[in-house]
Amino acid sequence: MNAIAPELQVASWLNTARPLSLEQLRGKVVVVYAFQMLCPGCVSHGIPQAKAIRAAFDQQDVAVLGLHSVFEHHEVMNRAALEAFVHEYRIDFPVAIDQPSAHGPIPLTMEAYRLNGTPTLLVIDRQGRLRLHHFGRADDMKVGAIIGQLVAERAPQQVQCDDTACSIR
Structure with missing residues (x-):
């Protein structure tokens, strides 16, 4: 599971002044929590865990995003x-509203990630690779350890050259 994570397909955003993308968050560990408002597991565990991750890790290293991915009760979850x-x-972190599909009840990001339902936790490393895809309740200690390990991994160094020299950044 080290493939580049598909880009989120978003109808609109809450809690951010501008749309976000996984590409622009490259260099950070990105935690995406897919949820629905009427999902008991999301309310009791998923959202509190996302808020705890946001509080525990430096926002320079870890970006937390919500993904409201509606696959049922569409008429009331607007x-x-x-x-x-x-x-x-x-909820003070950015929340993406998953782009509805024109062909059925499953929204586009949910389909791209093959989500089985909500809550689903996705963790993407600094290079944009999907490193964790977990459906259901995720153990707080295990999730924290995985994120901590990914934060400790440094992004690959880039070589930059000008007319006189090359340097590693």
Whole structure:
């Protein structure tokens, strides 16, 4: 499981002034929590775990994103309801609204990642590779250890040259 993570396909964003992409977050460990508002496991464990990860790790090293990926009850899980949910649960990290599919109930990012449902935790390393894909309740200690290990991995050094010399950055 070291393939480059597919880009998120997002209809719109909450809690960010501009759209985000995995490409622009390259160099950080990216934690994506796929959730639904009406998912009991998301409310009891997934969202609190995402908030704890956001609090525990330096935002220079780890970006936490929510992915509201609706595959059921589409009529009640709209943007207005999500905005109220994000406010009530005090979610302060960026939340992407998964792009609905024109061909069925499964949204595009959910399909691209082959998510089995929610909550699903995706952890992407500094190079953009998917390193963890976990459906259901994820153990806090194991998740923290994995993220800590990925934070400790340094991004590959880049060589930059000008007319007089080359240096490693």
